[in-house]
Amino acid sequence: MFDIYNDYFSKHDLTYFCQISLLKFSDCAYRDQLGVVLANKYHLGNLNGSLFVTEGIASVGVTLAPASAFACGLLVALANRASAGLKPSFILTSAAVLPQVFMNVPLSTILLSHGGALLFLLWYVCPRDLDEIAAESTPSEEVARSPVAPTAFPEAL
Numbered sequence: 287m288f289d290i291y292n293d294y295f296s297k298h299d300l301t302y303f304c305q306i307s308l309l310k311f312s313d314c315a316y317r318d319q320l321g322v323v324l325a326n327k328y329h330l331g332n333l334n335g336s337l338f339v340t341e342g343i344a345s346v347g348v349t350l351a352p353a354s355a356f357a358c359g360l361l362v363a364l365a366n367r368a369s370a371g372l373k374p375s376f377i378l379t380s381a382a383v384l385p386q387v388f389m390n391v392p393l394s395t396i397l398l399s400h401g402g403a404l405l406f407l408l409w410y411v412c413p414r415d416l417d418e419i420a421a422e423s424t425p426s427e428e429v430a431r432s433p434v435a436p437t438a439f440p441e442a443l
Contacts, residue, residue: 340392371414
């Protein structure tokens with residue numbers, strides 16, 4: 287996938303994030319979706335790209351692709367911070383499909399069309415019970431407080 291995008295966009299105009307309607311400052315060079323344009327050029331079928339090729343190579347070129355990937359990584363880090371303090375089972379259940387989507391869909395599409403921004407907002411506003419989570423994460427302290435723990439009967443030692 288990377289080699290196809292790299293080959294195509296080394297010889298053609300970049301998209302400059304025109305796939306995101308909120309960031310469309312100028313007229314976009316591509317009327318069709320990129321997957322269709324690349325399918326017509328390389329005859330390999332409709333090629334959907336991840337955030338690395340769409341927000342990276344296609345939007346800003348090979349030289350600035352690492353900066354674009356870094357910005358996308360910051361957004362993922364903010365989402366990770368928004369989920370801090372929530373139950374791991376809740377995070378796993380609510381975001382179970384995201385790893386597969388991240389591999390095949392640009393981050394902008396995930397956030398704007400697939401509900402990623404809404405999920406991250408849900409994680410941010412969801413109430414947290416930090417005492418309960420701390421008790422679940424440290425079962426050794428709970429065992430030490432139980433009446434059958436060795437510290438409960440010091441004379442038996």
